Amino acid sequence: MQDKNTILVLGGTGSCGQFFVQHALDAGYIVRVLSRNPQRITEDRFSWAVHQNLELVQGDLTDLETLSPACEGISAVVSLAGPPLSAKESMMPEAIRNTVVAMRQHSVKRLIVQTGGFVKLKGETSNLVERSAKGAFGLFMKEKATLEGNDKVSLFLQEECMDIDWTMTRPGMLSDKGVEGVVEAAFKYGPGMPADHPSKIDLTRWYIDLLDDQKSFYKAPAPQYAKQDFGFAQQRVNGEKRVAVITGANSGLGFETARVLLLKGMRVICACRSVEKAKQAVEALRTLTIERPDAAEQDISFMELDVSSLDSVRRFAQAFLKLDIPLHVLLCNAGIMMGPQRQSVDGIDLQIATNYLGHFLLCSLLEEKLKASAPARVVHVSSVAARMGTIDFSNLNPVSQPYSSMKAYQMSKLMQVVFSRELNRRLEGTGVTSNSLEPGIVATNLSKGITDSAQMRSHIENGVSVEEGAKTQIFLCSSMKVHEKGGGNYVNCIDHAKGLLKFKYILAAHSLRHSVDAHLWEESEALIESHSPTSS
Numbered sequence: 098m099q100d101k102n103t104i105l106v107l108g109g110t111g112s113c114g115q116f117f118v119q120h121a122l123d124a125g126y127i128v129r130v131l132s133r134n135p136q137r138i139t140e141d142r143f144s145w146a147v148h149q150n151l152e153l154v155q156g157d158l159t160d161l162e163t164l165s166p167a168c169e170g171i172s173a174v175v176s177l178a179g180p181p182l183s184a185k186e187s188m189m190p191e192a193i194r195n196t197v198v199a200m201r202q203h204s205v206k207r208l209i210v211q212t213g214g215f216v217k218l219k220g221e222t223s224n225l226v227e228r229s230a231k232g233a234f235g236l237f238m239k240e241k242a243t244l245e246g247n248d249k250v251s252l253f254l255q256e257e258c259m260d261i262d263w264t265m266t267r268p269g270m271l272s273d274k275g276v277e278g279v280v281e282a283a284f285k286y287g288p289g290m291p292a293d294h295p296s297k298i299d300l301t302r303w304y305i306d307l308l309d310d311q312k313s314f315y316k317a318p319a320p321q322y323a324k325q326d327f328g329f330a331q332q333r334v335n336g337e338k339r340v341a342v343i344t345g346a347n348s349g350l351g352f353e354t355a356r357v358l359l360l361k362g363m364r365v366i367c368a369c370r371s372v373e374k375a376k377q378a379v380e381a382l383r384t385l386t387i388e389r390p391d392a393a394e395q396d397i398s399f400m401e402l403d404v405s406s407l408d409s410v411r412r413f414a415q416a417f418l419k420l421d422i423p424l425h426v427l428l429c430n431a432g433i434m435m436g437p438q439r440q441s442v443d444g445i446d447l448q449i450a451t452n453y454l455g456h457f458l459l460c461s462l463l464e465e466k467l468k469a470s471a472p473a474r475v476v477h478v479s480s481v482a483a484r485m486g487t488i489d490f491s492n493l494n495p496v497s498q499p500y501s502s503m504k505a506y507q508m509s510k511l512m513q514v515v516f517s518r519e520l521n522r523r524l525e526g527t528g529v530t531s532n533s534l535e536p537g538i539v540a541t542n543l544s545k546g547i548t549d550s551a552q553m554r555s556h557i558e559n560g561v562s563v564e565e566g567a568k569t570q571i572f573l574c575s576s577m578k579v580h581e582k583g584g585g586n587y588v589n590c591i592d593h594a595k596g597l598l599k600f601k602y603i604l605a606a607h608s609l610r611h612s613v614d615a616h617l618w619e620e621s622e623a624l625i626e627s628h629s630p631t632s633s
């Protein structure tokens with residue numbers, strides 16, 4: 098991506114344009130918006146109105162006198178302008194003609210023009226249905242002038258602008274809904290009608306990619322939703338990569354998630370208990386992600402965290418906050434399974450302390466940072482074992498005999514599900530979400546810690562690959578499909594906390610009652626309090 102380029106936006110205050118301006122500012126561009134009434138661009142109407150990289154220019158897009166200076170020192174023009182509803186004539190042919198003159202005066206080559214779904218390229222034909230729909234749209238929606246204007250713009254670009262690197266977009270019907278996913282070009286950059294109705298937010302985010310996309314020059318690519326999207330990971334904030342903290346990133350699912358998030362454009366901090374293993378993981382991740390976008394040294398780093406130790410969690414949180422960087426994804430992934438009965442340095446059952454309680458404290462210490470970085474996500478790696486679990490409030494810290502390592506594991510994983518749901522409820526309206534997930538049975542180092550059940554050990558050893566197993570947590574950390582959606586429990590990227598699927602939790606039903614959520618929270622705080630040095 099070009100660094101800190103200046104782009105001129107026409108129609109920046111329109112229903113699509115306002116979203117594009119925000120995306121472009123987020124991506125680090127200096128955005129010049131041409132407007133007839135810049136004084137009406139105020140913070141109460143446009144969240145970006147006071148952004149430091151915004152330049153407001155007074156002018157009219159049909160007026161060469163104002164367009165020409167607006168094109169000085171820019172690298173591209175993006176037009177999302179259109180005539181008002183019921184206009185007798187569209188001003189767009191004149192506007193684009195004058196824009197191209199102004200671009201030529203200042204040797205600006207790149208132009209993206211948003212037109213409409215009915216526009217044809219030369220050589221494309223309309224069938225009877227399309228022709229009738231176009232006629233009806235013009236007549237009943239009072240958009241006849243818009244349609245004629247778009248056709249003229251299309252012809253002008255194709256016949257008179259071969260010295261300009263133009264891309265024409267023709268999105269068709271657009272949705273006013275929020276974020277649905279990531280839009281990409283359909284039909285290998287050839288022409289075609291859109292396969293679906295993207296939201297304006299998603300569509301205009303795609304234009305950021307188009308700015309640098311040479312394959313789209315002299316074409317009118319049709320947009321469609323990407324089947325698999327990593328939009329949250331790819332999106333920059335003020336030109337900077339988004340930041341993820343992954344606990345237990347040196348092995349298995351955590352390592353694989355770190356690898357993919359890096360390749361998709363995030364900065365990853367591996368929170369690991371062993372410095373030696375963390376160093377090796379960071380080195381391996383550097384090699385494996387050599388082709389990550391804008392690769393920089395700081396993309397991959399580690400910080401020491403033994404999540405089973407309350408003191409270590411506090412030290413980690415303090416050190417992270419000192420870095421003074423945002424936090425967009427907190428992946429609570431570190432975990433152990435079964436093995437002999439052991440206690441943490443704080444005297445808490447090691448499985449409960451590692452899988453649940455340490456992460457509970459970590460989330461609480463980083464909560465303000467997450468809120469300040471919103472939109473942000475907390476993701477908890479639970480397990481299918483949660484479905485068989487119960488939360489025994491009379492014995493949350495099972496130190497007594499007889500000890501069932503299986504029951505303690507199941508309880509710790511169910512605690513994560515319940516905690517995630519309550520955390521999400523408490524974070525409502527902050528832009529921070531919390532979701533939990535089950536990765537399935539995955540062949541990782543987790544099996545090595547299982548000393549008391551040969552059968553379970555072999556079960557994990559014969560699980561699916563980490564690439565397969567990590568899919569759901571990668572999805573929750575990176576996809577726009579779950580943007581601002583929380584409170585779910587995901588299996589194979591599908592929320593199992595909804596509809597009939599939730600009956601899979603029949604065994605755990607008692608502990609999944611909503612009244613349990615707040616109770617667990619209070620009991621967890623009490624457990625931490627009673628096992629913290631100051632309380633003894």
Ligand SMILES: NC(=O)c1ccc[n+]([C@@H]2O[C@H](COP(=O)([O-])OP(=O)(O)OC[C@H]3O[C@@H](n4cnc5c(N)ncnc54)[C@H](OP(=O)(O)O)[C@@H]3O)[C@@H](O)[C@H]2O)c1
Binds near residue numbers: 452479535538
């Ligand atoms: N594999 C499966 O079939 C499966 C199924 C359901 C759920 N899960 C869950 O998936 C998560 C990841 O496990 P995995 O399968 O990827 O196993 P893994 O390969 O053993 O990875 C576990 C990671 O957690 C770290 N860890 C353990 N205790 C820690 C502590 N006290 N402080 C900091 N880090 C600690 C480990 O570090 P070290 O290398 O230093 O030990 C390792 O990096 C776990 O929460 C697990 O319960 C796994």
